[in-house]
Amino acid sequence: MSENSTEPPWRPTGGAPGAAAPDGLPDLVPNPFDEVHRPPGGQAVLYQAENRYLKLLASLYGQRFLDYRAAWSAAAPGREVGDFPLSLDLAVNSGCGLSCLMCPLPNSPKDRRYAPMPEALYLSLMAQAREHTLPALTLGLASEPLLNPSIPRYIALADRAGLMDIRLGTNGQALDRTLIERLLDCGLTRLEISLDAVRPETYRQIRRGGELYRLERSIDLFLEGRTKRKQKLPLLRLSFLMLPQNQAELAPFVERWSGAADLLSLQQPIWFPGTGLEKPGPQNPPAPRAFCQQPWQRLGLDRLGRAWPCCSWYGRELLPLEAQTTPVSDIWLSADLKALRQAHLDGRLPPACQLCADSGAF
Numbered sequence: 260m261s262e263n264s265t266e267p268p269w270r271p272t273g274g275a276p277g278a279a280a281p282d283g284l285p286d287l288v289p290n291p292f293d294e295v296h297r298p299p300g301g302q303a304v305l306y307q308a309e310n311r312y313l314k315l316l317a318s319l320y321g322q323r324f325l326d327y328r329a330a331w332s333a334a335a336p337g338r339e340v341g342d343f344p345l346s347l348d349l350a351v352n353s354g355c356g357l358s359c360l361m362c363p364l365p366n367s368p369k370d371r372r373y374a375p376m377p378e379a380l381y382l383s384l385m386a387q388a389r390e391h392t393l394p395a396l397t398l399g400l401a402s403e404p405l406l407n408p409s410i411p412r413y414i415a416l417a418d419r420a421g422l423m424d425i426r427l428g429t430n431g432q433a434l435d436r437t438l439i440e441r442l443l444d445c446g447l448t449r450l451e452i453s454l455d456a457v458r459p460e461t462y463r464q465i466r467r468g469g470e471l472y473r474l475e476r477s478i479d480l481f482l483e484g485r486t487k488r489k490q491k492l493p494l495l496r497l498s499f500l501m502l503p504q505n506q507a508e509l510a511p512f513v514e515r516w517s518g519a520a521d522l523l524s525l526q527q528p529i530w531f532p533g534t535g536l537e538k539p540g541p542q543n544p545p546a547p548r549a550f551c552q553q554p555w556q557r558l559g560l561d562r563l564g565r566a567w568p569c570c571s572w573y574g575r576e577l578l579p580l581e582a583q584t585t586p587v588s589d590i591w592l593s594a595d596l597k598a599l600r601q602a603h604l605d606g607r608l609p610p611a612c613q614l615c616a617d618s619g620a621f
Contacts, residue, residue, distance in 0.1 A: 419446075482519055
């Protein structure tokens with residue numbers, strides 16, 4: 260939108276007519292953004308600019324992509340899960356270079372240290388992905404994937420395996436011109452960067468050890484490089500986690516980035532023990548409990564292939580299965596994961612899932 264436009268700069272969200280944003284999320288987003296995704300509990304709302312994400316990938320992959328997104332949206336307790344997850348969430352390494360206010364890693368030294376996923380395990384996973392026509396992959400489960408120097412090559416391997424939606428979630432601090440060029444070359448679908456601030460001092464307070472000026476410069480370099488190459492991919496998603504420390508910066512964040520980002524993700528925090536966030540108290544009256552879709556959608560694997568039934572830190576010890584010894588399809592259809600899904604169906608959540616729900620996830 261030009262500075263001289265007479266159009267109002269804000270409008271109600273897209274999505275279902277009359278839909279209200281969940282508590283704490285804004286009910287206004289910048290034109291021309293439309294709501295793309297809202298999980299049942301409303302922990303995050305994803306907006307896209309001008310339908311770029313769905314239109315672009317549908318134009319590249321046709322009905323296969325549309326079928327994948329329909330299956331993702333329909334995933335719910337009681338539905339069939341198929342013989343393979345719709346998405347794998349992988350930690351291609353452990354560790355992170357920051358000590359963020361809301362992250363449990365700084366209080367888990369063994370998890371904070373860098374160590375790579377064995378390459379043989381990653382290659383095995385990509386072979387299975389090709390065999391089962393896996394639609395989607397997210398790199399960065401509870402870790403900073405840009406610490407792994409093999410990440411552009413790993414993304415290229417996923418692209419060659421036929422994956423349609425290859426996502427990289429990062430704090431972006433390791434991005435430089437060379438790495439950006441490699442990410443533009445490798446087949447990445449979405450570069451997803453967590454920002455959470457517009458003021459450098461706020462960013463330092465939340466993403467401790469990082470610098471906002473460096474990140475903003477890297478985002479500008481990425482956009483310049485993509486434009487120079489006349490590429491539409493990777494799409495750029497920027498995330499804002501709403502905290503007491505940054506609540507005054509949400510509107511400036513949207514104003515600053517709505518003209519540049521393809522997707523904006525506005526998120527509620529999830530509390531983890533030992534972080535700098537205050538533990539949420541009981542709600543009175545209790546909020547209606549939504550279901551968790553993730554055991555019907557995705558499977559997480561840490562750097563050693565240990566299975567998570569979701570992408571949450573709370574799920575890391577729920578499944579006693581490892582991809583180094585068990586095929587992903589067998590994990591997906593295992594008695595352990597079936598029992599977890601049944602527990603959700605019956606409303607008797609395991610303690611870890613209950614704590615996740617109570618901490619703001621769903």
